[in-house]
Amino acid sequence: MSRYFYYHIVLVSLLNLMLFVPHILIRYRYQGAVTSMALAVVIGTAMTFMYTYIMGKFPGLGMPEILDKFLPKMVVKPIMVFMAAMWIIGPSIALVSYAVLINRFINPDTSPVMVLILLSGVCIYAATRSTLTLAFLVEMGMLINFPIILFILLKAVRSDAINWDAIRTVANYWTQMPNLQSVGAASYIFTGYVSFAIYNRLMPPNIRIRHRWIIPISGSAILLLTFFVPIGFHGTEAVENYLYVWSVTADSLMMNYGFIERVIFMFLIMYLNLTLIYTASGWHQAIEFLKALSNSYKPSVDDVPMKRNGFIYSTVIALLTVIYLYYVNEKTTFAISGYWLSFRMFIEIGTVVTMFIFARKGTNSS
Amino acid sequence: MRLKGAAVVLSLLLMSTALSGCGFKDIDKRFFVVAMGIDLPDEGKGFKVTLRLAVPSPKTEPGSAMSQIETIQSQTIAEAVRLAKSHVDKELDFGHCKIFVLGEKLIKQGYNDVLEWVTRRRDVQSVSYFAIGRPDAATIVKVQPPTERYPGNALFLAFGTDGTESSYSMTAYAFDFGRRAEEQGLDPVLPLIRKEKAMENYYITRIALLDKSKMVMLLTPQETQLYNQIANHFGKSTVRSKVDNNNMVIAANSVRSHYDIVSGENGTHTLRLKLRVSGIIEEAPPGVYDQDWGKLEAGFSEQTAAEIKTMLEKIQKAGVDPFGFGLRYRATHAGSPKTWEAWQQIYPELQFDIRVKIHIEGTGLVR
Amino acid sequence: MLNRIETIMAQAKDLNTHRIQNNTITIEVAYISSLCDESKVSDFILVPFLKDELEFQKNISLNPNFIVLTDTAKWSETLLRGFVLVQLEGTVYTLDAARVIRNENPQTQVETAIMGSQVSLSEDLIDSINIIRSRYPSPELAIEERTVGNCSRTRVSIIFDSRRVDPSVLTEVRDKIMNLEVDFLQAPGQLERLISSRKRSLFPTMMITERPDRVTSSLQAGKVILLVQGSGFALILPATFYDFMHAVDDEYDSFWMTRFLITLRYIGVILTILLPSLYIAVVSYNPELFRVQLAFSIAGSRSAVPYPSFIEVMIMLFMIESLIEASVRLPKYIGSTATTVGGLILGQAAQQAGLVSSIMIIVTSVVAISNFVVPVNNMSTAIRFLKYPLIIPAIFFGLAGVAVGIFIYIVYLADLRSFGKPYFRFIGPTKRHSGDIGQVDQA
Structure with a gap:
């Protein structure tokens, strides 16, 4: 069942656009974005490989159960809350920025708060389903959306309007030293594996993730597309001006013979789906972490234990997200996103290394 | 259970009343702007904005296109558009505005304000077309070609790839204009639309070269075609030569160009441009079949190379870089701000080495 | 005595x-x-x-x-x-010595196929079993009988292939039927609603069919068949969403054409669900989605319509639904009259009267026609409903609302289980040795 692993990897790597990753990288295009990307590929791949090793050691166990095995309850509980918080921030930023994006490109007259209430209402519904349902949802979402997104990306790469000189110019800046924000942003592309903190519960005992070489290849391909295609379309200088750089890039594409002429609508709707799936899956994991705080909680993949708690938690999360949008503007969201991406990278490295030690210990003792 | 369901429905209804109406505007309550012209005002400061609004009709027959023209003058474009709303009875919608015409006077003074407004507006398509209007934008926007099936169609077709493809015009998309306006080593180009007196039609035969803030020079139709061949590899074009007082024309089937910048000794730089055109003779004196084609080809090549060189030197003198030679220099040299500074020194002194290779595939249907 | x-x-x-x-x-x-x-x-x-x-x-x-x-x-x-x-x-x-009045040699009428079996299941249990057994001559075919209904005492047969059937499904079916509390049972559709785990499901999780060939191929696939005395329809369970899109002809006809037809059905379903709400969203929120020509001609033809787009859509949907309902309810002899009159009104007069735009008429007919490409009737009816809820988000949020609505449907489908089996899983479980997700929990 390796494919369920790859769905998450690809989902997260495609979703980077929603978290301003291209914008952060483009801002540092002359100050080491290229080297940071190369470094991120190494870090991301190493993390993913280590994590798959850990998963294989604990089949059918989520991170709460694994931590419970090795650490005392008093230590585990704060970690759970912290992890849940990490899982809330990323998807919520994506959801908030998407609500703003809808306001900018689809419905200029509807307030983003209203749109966000709709979106988070939907995510509450989806996030409180069973873990198995979410796995199916991610699968269906990827099967429906991925071909169309791939089509848009290929269309962009093959477009006449792309200026390869601009791309080569930026690529020439490969001698600059990498910097933290760019590495943090670029390594986000590879971070899909962390979803298996919870989804590992679904994995059968004899799991082996095959074709792992896909990860560095697909990851770097998406990273390169994310970074270079907007530069090709908007040049080395003007590209920095656009906040939603990929939406504008999609708008620069045309399907002369398509039913819909403008690619941007397809692009926006596909990304709406991806954002909703990502948020639902992220919130679901946050909820599962929070549920695991209770001693009476027994994880189950196709039933929803403690349904009421799940609803309460997700409603609180959704409310926080809406309140956030109400008080915080785009500029701050952008800054927070940048810091969160770097912070996240360190937390993930810490988590993976710790779990790796546990996994070694677990095998030695048994 | 029943009660719970009723409560949910009731709360949804309550929520929906809070929403009702925002942004809901039917298509027949909107006025679609199909073309927008921006000029300098006749007197005073600011802008004169001319909007061509489509009057929808269920029929789409030639000549049935109806449109309404609104002209507003204001300090800023944004204010002018807001003012225009008070002139009309329906909501203005820029979603289908595909043509932005900038007046020649305006573009000679500076275009940055206009570009700023366009890139900020969310409802302006990045794939809308930009052009310069002569004598001014308002005249061009007001033209109503008699064959139009729906408002704006003639211009849409002229620039889009669906309709005519002429080697004397080019398409400048909004995102391309924006990119060139800021790029180091690539300058904007816009096609020029002019209107003949007493004729309700457009003529697009020349392109204008711009620097980072205003228009600098105009290319002749012949130069425009050369530009299209070099920069866009435009296939459906011609190459002309004069042999023994006879005009000969080749219709190109394929055009390929390649250029690089080579540094010579003692710090001189040369642009080596190769252009390969192959095609079929379309116009020639009788008996061309029996002549030595190699000689003919050489004649074509030589004359075209000379034309290109003259054009490039003219452009160089004007201090603009529509082909993106500077960007090519940056792309092939180490990535650092110094590269760009170096290029600014190099460009005025740049030598041109033009190598044209014209290949005759045949003489058409006759000998 | x-x-x-x-x-x-x-x-x-x-x-x-x-x-x-x-x-x-x-x-x-x-x-x-x-x-x-x-x-x-x-x-x-x-x-x-x-x-x-x-x-x-x-x-x-x-x-x-x-x-x-x-x-x-x-x-x-x-x-x-x-x-x-x-x-x-x-x-x-x-x-x-029972004498059951039934239609002799019943022909398939609800789910017709050109080259499939022309005989449908009988209203009599014994005859139906006869038809099934003669097409499934296997000693593994097991038939159990239960009586359901405090008052109707309806006989219900559980038929399955004892070698291929999934035991967990079988146990669940037996339990559910055993514990049914109902006075009167008359039709398999009623039974389906009684034993399905969600009482108000948007989608059928069991298939109702009258075709013996569908029954036997389902038996062969390890499914459980329920027959109800007095009805010529069988209940097949568990079912997945894709089963409903599959006509029996797909196995008999030319390979490429049937693949094309299957694709066509999915497109039809997408159209019939989406078009009304998309019409509202695009006409009232994002007319820039259309090509320019289309936008102008819609604007032109809508200019006579005094109502907002959603009223227009509701008028037309109301008319078309009434037309469909009328042609089901009316006696066969009057039925054709109703459709002719209705069709004429919908096609011409409504538009000329300025009640609806001409594009809306096309939308309505596409919606109605593409609804009927679904081969299984109970799915077709379920899908007929799905377009209505989508209209609401379309009115308030336009295009984004429609997309969100579709997302909710997908979540709902992914959450559905038919007797413990995933309902909306496109790729079935892969090779056995690699294991399937969710196994650890079930074991």
């Missing part, structure tokens, strides 16, 4: 009770004449008894059709099933 029966069923006028006597013995016979084949009664009981060639006692004990019934409480029930009760020297025998 007769006295007791007469007191139990005092109200039944069609109850026949006889006490007859020949040279040697006396028997008592009771049956309900309307339920029984009287010729069977006379052939098996009256004639041999009166002729008395073979000793009647011996006859009764040798003939396997006569079964001894000892439980007096079951008398009335057996009578009501069309059995004849015979009392001979204190022992009560039963004889099946």
Whole structure:
């Protein structure tokens, strides 16, 4: 069942656009974005490989159960809350920025708060389903959306309007030293594996993730597309001006013979789906972490234990997200996103290394 | 259970009343702007904005296109558009505005304000077309070609790839204009639309070269075609030569160009441009079949190379870089701000080495 | 015996009770004449008894059709099933003489196929089982019988291939049927609603079919079939969403054309669900989605319409739904008149009167037609409803609302289980040795 692993990897790597990753990288295009990307590929791949090793050691166990095995309850509980918080921030930023994006490109007259209430209402519904349902949802979402997104990306790469000189110019800046924000942003592309903190519960005992070489290849391909295609379309200088750089890039594409002429609508709707799936899956994991705080909680993949708690938690999360949008503007969201991406990278490295030690210990003792 | 369901429905209804109406505007309550012209005002400061609004009709027959023209003058474009709303009875919608015409006077003074407004507006398509209007934008926007099936169609077709493809015009998309306006080593180009007196039609035969803030020079139709061949590899074009007082024309089937910048000794730089055109003779004196084609080809090549060189030197003198030679220099040299500074020194002194290779595939249907 | 029966069923006028006597013995016979084949009664009981060639006692004990019934409480029930009760020297025998009125040699009408079986399941349980067994001659075919309904006492058969069936599904079905609390059961559709885990499901999780070939291929795939006495339809479970999109012809006809048709059905479903709400969203929120020509011609044809787009959509959907409903309800002879009149009104007059735009008429007809490409009727009906909820987000949020609505449907589908089996999983479980997700929990 390796494919369920790859769905998450690809989902997260495609979703980077929603978290301003291209914008952060483009801002540092002359100050080491290229080297940071190369470094991120190494870090991301190493993390993913280590994590798959850990998963294989604990089949059918989520991170709460694994931590419970090795650490005392008093230590585990704060970690759970912290992890849940990490899982809330990323998807919520994506959801908030998407609500703003809808306001900018689809419905200029509807307030983003209203749109966000709709979106988070939907995510509450989806996030409180069973873990198995979410796995199916991610699968269906990827099967429906991925071909169309791939089509848009290929269309962009093959477009006449792309200026390869601009791309080569930026690529020439490969001698600059990498910097933290760019590495943090670029390594986000590879971070899909962390979803298996919870989804590992679904994995059968004899799991082996095959074709792992896909990860560095697909990851770097998406990273390169994310970074270079907007530069090709908007040049080395003007590209920095656009906040939603990929939406504008999609708008620069045309399907002369398509039913819909403008690619941007397809692009926006596909990304709406991806954002909703990502948020639902992220919130679901946050909820599962929070549920695991209770001693009476027994994880189950196709039933929803403690349904009421799940609803309460997700409603609180959704409310926080809406309140956030109400008080915080785009500029701050952008800054927070940048810091969160770097912070996240360190937390993930810490988590993976710790779990790796546990996994070694677990095998030695048994 | 029943009660719970009723409560949910009731709360949804309550929520929906809070929403009702925002942004809901039917298509027949909107006025679609199909073309927008921006000029300098006749007197005073600011802008004169001319909007061509489509009057929808269920029929789409030639000549049935109806449109309404609104002209507003204001300090800023944004204010002018807001003012225009008070002139009309329906909501203005820029979603289908595909043509932005900038007046020649305006573009000679500076275009940055206009570009700023366009890139900020969310409802302006990045794939809308930009052009310069002569004598001014308002005249061009007001033209109503008699064959139009729906408002704006003639211009849409002229620039889009669906309709005519002429080697004397080019398409400048909004995102391309924006990119060139800021790029180091690539300058904007816009096609020029002019209107003949007493004729309700457009003529697009020349392109204008711009620097980072205003228009600098105009290319002749012949130069425009050369530009299209070099920069866009435009296939459906011609190459002309004069042999023994006879005009000969080749219709190109394929055009390929390649250029690089080579540094010579003692710090001189040369642009080596190769252009390969192959095609079929379309116009020639009788008996061309029996002549030595190699000689003919050489004649074509030589004359075209000379034309290109003259054009490039003219452009160089004007201090603009529509082909993106500077960007090519940056792309092939180490990535650092110094590269760009170096290029600014190099460009005025740049030598041109033009190598044209014209290949005759045949003489058409006759000998 | 007769006295007791007469007191139990005092109200039944069609109850026949006889006490007859020949040279040697006396028997008592009771049956309900309307339920029984009287010729069977006379052939098996009256004639041999009166002729008395073979000793009647011996006859009764040798003939396997006569079964001894000892439980007096079951008398009335057996009578009501069309059995004849015979009392001979204190022992009560039963004889099946039921005469069920049903359509003979029923033709498939609801789910037709060009080259598939033309015979449909019968309204009689025995005939249906006959049809199934003759097409599925396997000793593994197991048939269990249950009675459902406190009042209707409807017989329900559970049919499955004992070697291929999924035991967990079978246990769940047996449990569910055992624990049913219902007074009257008449049709498989009713049974489906009773045993499905979600009482208000948007999608059917069991398939209802009248086609014996679909039944047998499902048996072969390890599914469980439920037959209900008195209905010519079978219930197949578990089912996935994709089963409903699959017509039996897809296995018989040319490969490429059938693949194309399957694709067409999915496109049809997407269109029928989406078009009305998309129309609202695009016309009222994002007209820039259309090409310019289309936008202008829609704007032109809508300019005569005084209502907002959603009223226009509702008018047309109301008309088309009434038309469909009318053509189902009307007697067959008037039905065609209704559709002609309705079609004319929808097609021409409504547009000329400025009530709706001409594009809307196209939208409506596409919605109606593409709805009917779904081969299984109960799915087709379920899908008919799905377009309505989407209209609401379209009114308030436009295009984004529609996309969100579709997302909710997908979540809902992913959450559906048909007897513990995932309902909306596009790729089935892969090779056994690699294991499937969610196994650890189930084991």
